[in-house]
Amino acid sequence: MSTHQNNKRLQVVILAAGEGKRMYSTLPKVLHPFLGKPILAQVIQTASQLNPEKIHVICGHAQEKIRAAFPQGSLHWIEQTQQLGTGHAVAQALPFLKDDEQVLVLAGDVPLISRESLEQLIEKTSAQELGLILAEFSDPSGLGRVIRDKKNNIISITEDRDCDESQKKIREIYSGILLAPAKLLKEWLPKLSNSNSQKEYYLTEIISFAVKSGVSICSITVKDEYEVYGINDRYQLITLERYAQTRKAEQLLRAGVVIRDPARFDLRGDLTIGKDVVIDVNVIFEGQVSIGNHCQIGSNVVIRNTKIGDNVTIKENCVIEEATIGSHSIVGPFARVRPETHLAESVHIGNFVEIKKSTIAEGSKVNHLSYVGDAIIGKHVNVGAGTITCNYDGVNKYQTIIEDDVFIGSDTQLIAPVKVGKGATIGAGATICKDAPADQLTISARQQKSIPGWKRPEKDKES
Numbered sequence: 011m012s013t014h015q016n017n018k019r020l021q022v023v024i025l026a027a028g029e030g031k032r033m034y035s036t037l038p039k040v041l042h043p044f045l046g047k048p049i050l051a052q053v054i055q056t057a058s059q060l061n062p063e064k065i066h067v068i069c070g071h072a073q074e075k076i077r078a079a080f081p082q083g084s085l086h087w088i089e090q091t092q093q094l095g096t097g098h099a100v101a102q103a104l105p106f107l108k109d110d111e112q113v114l115v116l117a118g119d120v121p122l123i124s125r126e127s128l129e130q131l132i133e134k135t136s137a138q139e140l141g142l143i144l145a146e147f148s149d150p151s152g153l154g155r156v157i158r159d160k161k162n163n164i165i166s167i168t169e170d171r172d173c174d175e176s177q178k179k180i181r182e183i184y185s186g187i188l189l190a191p192a193k194l195l196k197e198w199l200p201k202l203s204n205s206n207s208q209k210e211y212y213l214t215e216i217i218s219f220a221v222k223s224g225v226s227i228c229s230i231t232v233k234d235e236y237e238v239y240g241i242n243d244r245y246q247l248i249t250l251e252r253y254a255q256t257r258k259a260e261q262l263l264r265a266g267v268v269i270r271d272p273a274r275f276d277l278r279g280d281l282t283i284g285k286d287v288v289i290d291v292n293v294i295f296e297g298q299v300s301i302g303n304h305c306q307i308g309s310n311v312v313i314r315n316t317k318i319g320d321n322v323t324i325k326e327n328c329v330i331e332e333a334t335i336g337s338h339s340i341v342g343p344f345a346r347v348r349p350e351t352h353l354a355e356s357v358h359i360g361n362f363v364e365i366k367k368s369t370i371a372e373g374s375k376v377n378h379l380s381y382v383g384d385a386i387i388g389k390h391v392n393v394g395a396g397t398i399t400c401n402y403d404g405v406n407k408y409q410t411i412i413e414d415d416v417f418i419g420s421d422t423q424l425i426a427p428v429k430v431g432k433g434a435t436i437g438a439g440a441t442i443c444k445d446a447p448a449d450q451l452t453i454s455a456r457q458q459k460s461i462p463g464w465k466r467p468e469k470d471k472e473s
Contacts (some may be wrong), residue, residue, distance in 0.1 A: 016260070018051075018064070019061060019137075020060060020061075020111050020113055020132070021062060021103075021106075021112070021192065022065045022069065022102045022113075022114045022116060023066045023113055023114070023115050024050070024053055024057065024065065024116045024117075025096060025100070025116070025118055025158050025186075025367075026038075026040045026067055026068060026069050026118030026119075027068050027069050027070030027071060027073075027090040027093055027336070028040075028070075028071065028093065028118075028119070029071040030071075030242070032242050033244060033247075034244075037045075037075070037398065037460065038072040038075055038076055039119060039242075040069060040076065040118045040119060041075060041076060041079055041178075041243075044121050044241070044250070044276075044280075045121075045160075045255075045277070045278055045279075045338055045445075046088060046297070047278075047279075048079055049118065049119055049121050049241060049247075050076070050080075051080070051087075051401070052121035053116055053117070053118055054085070056123060056124065057114075057128075057458070059125045060125065060128060060132070062114070063111070064086050064106070064131070064154070065084070065085055065086065065264055066085075066086045066088055066106060066275070067080075067086070067087055067088065067118070068090050068099045068100070068102055068103065069087060069088070069089060070091065070093050071093070071195040073089055075290060078100070086106065086207055088102045088383075093229075094204070094211055094282075095204065095208070095210030095212055096186070096210075096212060096214070096218070097113075097199055097202040097210075097212050097215060098210070098211040098324055099213075099216075100113075100115055100199060100291070101199040101202075102365060103201070104192075104196055104199065105197065107195070107196070108192060109191075111192045112132070112135075112137065112189055112191060112192050113189070113191070113195055114132070114188075114189050114441050115186075115187065115188050115190070116186075116321070117185075117186040117188075117240060117242045118139065118189070119237055119240050120185065120239065120240075120241075121235055121241070121250070122239065122250065123185075123187060123237055123238060124237055125142060125273070127186075127230065127237060130282075131143055131187075131189055131228075131230050132189060134228055134230060135189050136227070136228070137230045138214070138225070138227075139191050139225065140188065140194070140219075140225055140228065141188060141189035141190070141228045141229065141230075142164070142184060142185075142187070142188050142189075142225050142228070142229040142410065143184075143185040143187040143188070143229070143230055143231075143232060143238060144230070144231045144232075144233045145182075145183055145232050145238045146180055146181050146182055146183075147181055147183050147186055147235050148235065149165050150180065150181050150182075150303075151170065152170050153184070154167045154168060154169050154170065154180065154183060154184040154214055155167070155168050155173055155178070155180040155183060155184075156180065158182075158183040158338050160237040162219075164227045165221050166214075166217050166218045166221070167214035169206065169208070169214065171206070171207040171208060171209075172206050180434035182231075183238075184214060185232070186238070186239035186240065187238065188258055188419050189264070190216070193251050194216075194223075194225065195216070198215075198219045199216070199370040201219065202216075203468075210416065215437065233448075234301075236253050236381050238342055239242045242397070246381035248381070248449075252273075255272075255275060255276055255277065256273070257276045258270065258277045259272035259277075264394070264460070265283075265297065266286070267283055267286040267287050267288075267289065268283055268287065268289065268292050269390065270288070270289065270290050274291040274292050275289065275291075275293060276295070277295045278294065278296045278297075278298070279295060279296050279297040279298060279299065279315075280297075280298050281294070281299050281300075282299070282301070283294050283300070283301045283340045284302045284304070284305070285303045285304070286304045287301055287303070287306075287307070288349040289306070290307060292309050292310045292311075292312075293307050293308075293310070293311045293313070294310065294311070294312045294313070294374070295342065296312070296313070296314040296315070297315035298315050299313050299314070299316055299317075299318075300316075300317045300318065301318045301322075302318060302319045302322065302337065303321070304321045305318060305320070305321065305323070305324070306323045306324065307324045308323075308324055308325045308326035308328070308342065308343065309326050309327075310327045311327065311330070311342075312328075312329045312330070312331075313330045313331075314330070314331040314332065315331060315394060316330050316331065316334070316335065316336045316347075317333075317334045317335070319335060321337055322336075322337065322338070322339050322341070323339075323340045323341070324342070325340070325343040326340065326344070327343050328341055328343065328345045328346070328347070329346045329347070330345075330346075330347040331348060331349055332348075332350065333348070333349065333350075333351040333365075334353065335347070335357075336356070336357060337352050338356045339353050339354075339355065339357045340359070341353075342356075342361065344361045344362050344365070345359050345360065345362070345363045346364045347364075348361075348364065348365060348366035348367065349366070349367065349368075350367040350368075351365045351367065352368075352369045353365075353370050354370060354371045354372040354373075354389075354408070356372055357370050357371075357373070357374055358371045358374075358375040358376070358377055360377030361373070361378060361379070362378070362379045363376050363377070363378075363379065363380050364381045364382070364473070366381075366383040366384070367383060367384050368383060368385040369385075370385075370387045370391075371388045371389040371414070372390070373390040373396065374387050374390060374393070375392050375393065376392070376397075377393075377395070378395035378396070379395050379396050380393055380394075380395065380396060380397040382397075382399050382410075383399050383401045383402075383413065384401040384407050384408065384409050384410065385399050385409065385410040385411070385426075385430070386409065388412060388413045388414035388415070389414045390415050390431070391412055391415065391416045391417075392416075392417050392418065393412075393418045393420070394419045394420035394422060395415075395419050395420045395421070396420050397418050397423075398423050399426060400423055400424060400426060401426045407426075408426035408427040409426055409427055410424045410427070410428055410429075410430075411428075411429040411430070411447070412424075412429075413429070413431055413434075414432050414433070415433045416431075416433065416435070416436070417436070418436045419435070419436050419440060421439045422436050422439070422441075423440070423441045423442065424442050425442060426439065427442065428443065429445045429446070430442070430445070430446045431445070431446060431448030431450075432448045433448050433449040434448055434449070434451075434452060435451045436451075436453075437451060437452065437453030437455060439454075439455045440452065440453055440454040440455060441454050442454065
């Protein structure tokens with residue numbers, strides 16, 4: 011079954027109504043961040059890759075918060091007013107399903123399920139069969155066990171709480187993901203009983219219905235148990251997050267990236283990366299990040315939604331967000347590059363420098379203890395230590411323009427709106443509140459004077 015075009019026969023139902031009590035949080039479980047996105051977002055993204063006719067999300071607890079986190083209109087939200095089990099949850103979607111459709115049921119707390127596994131399930135399961143995704147767990151505690159007959163046919167799924175001692179030893183588990191004909195779901199779900207330890211209507215009871223009805227059960231087994239690992243508490247969340255990060259680091263390493271310590275690497279988004287890139291420890295990438303060839307990323311760096319050119323060095327302890335860094339540039343250490351900043355080629359941003367909403371042209375340097383905001387800086391400009399563009403008057407923000415080949419002396423204040431002409435020199439300690447002409451020295455410091463007989467104050471003696 012092709013998933014490259016819209017699949018009009020496939021409906022996806024995502025179960026996301028649980029409260030997640032074991033998270034001990036006011037935030038719904040499916041909204042807790044995983045790889046930089048809510049857990050549920052990971053599941054929705056994977057489901058979308060199948061191009062189904064519709065994605066239905068069953069929500070109940072804190073549904074307003076969940077819906078607010080996904081403002082896009084392509085999702086169909088269905089409320090489960092009472093949380094009476096997985097079977098009851100899927101039943102809420104029945105009025106929106108047609109008899110000739112296939113229904114893929116996903117768990118909203120299983121974020122690593124892959125498109126490949128789902129496609130395999132769809133391709134292997136015929137329109138008249140029930141399809142299940144299974145796994146072998148080293149520790150299956152808490153998970154539904156797959157019960158087979160002597161001929162190895164699946165005959166039921168038994169929830170962990172309802173397993174006897176022999177069944178608890180079974181390591182084959184049901185992932186919570188299944189594919190079923192909508193027509194059969196409409197027939198089976200109203201027949202579910204809640205005669206179990208939880209007094210809930212389990213979706214897994216339909217397996218026994220299928221067996222009794224002579225409906226074939228098709229299954230695939232994922233090789234990696236973490237792919238169907240569900241998140242119920244914060245320990246499971248961080249365990250799965252660290253596993254996923256290690257896997258991402260391994261993929262990058264095999265693609266030629268140098269990662270100094272894969273255990274101290276975090277990718278919380280999407281990373282496009284060139285050749286011969288070195289990433290030191292404790293680097294965090296968030297959102298959409300692209301890095302060119304021959305770049306060096308120092309330790310303790312955060313890079314968010316940023317494009318970095320070739321041969322760039324980002325030194326230690328920098329924060330860069332929503333910016334463009336040109337080739338052969340150097341940033342840091344201890345620099346902050348804020349949104350809407352565009353650095354051209356061979357720009358140097360040094361220690362304890364903050365750049366915000368500014369464009370800096372080729373070969374310019376802001377190397378020490380400076381703030382540059384709402385500025386346009388030309389080529390081959392040198393901004394001295396302690397320089398500040400005073401862009402905010404308490405109400406409005408204004409722009410500073412510094413043309414090519416300007417030298418700004420240390421401890422200069424540029425009171426925007428102001429323009430410094432090409433080739434100008436600004437003397438150290440100047441306060442510039444009017445345009446400075448090109449090719450001239452502009453100063454504003456008072457004449458130096460010494461006061462004879464002045465003495466430093468002494469510390470008061472303790473009584």
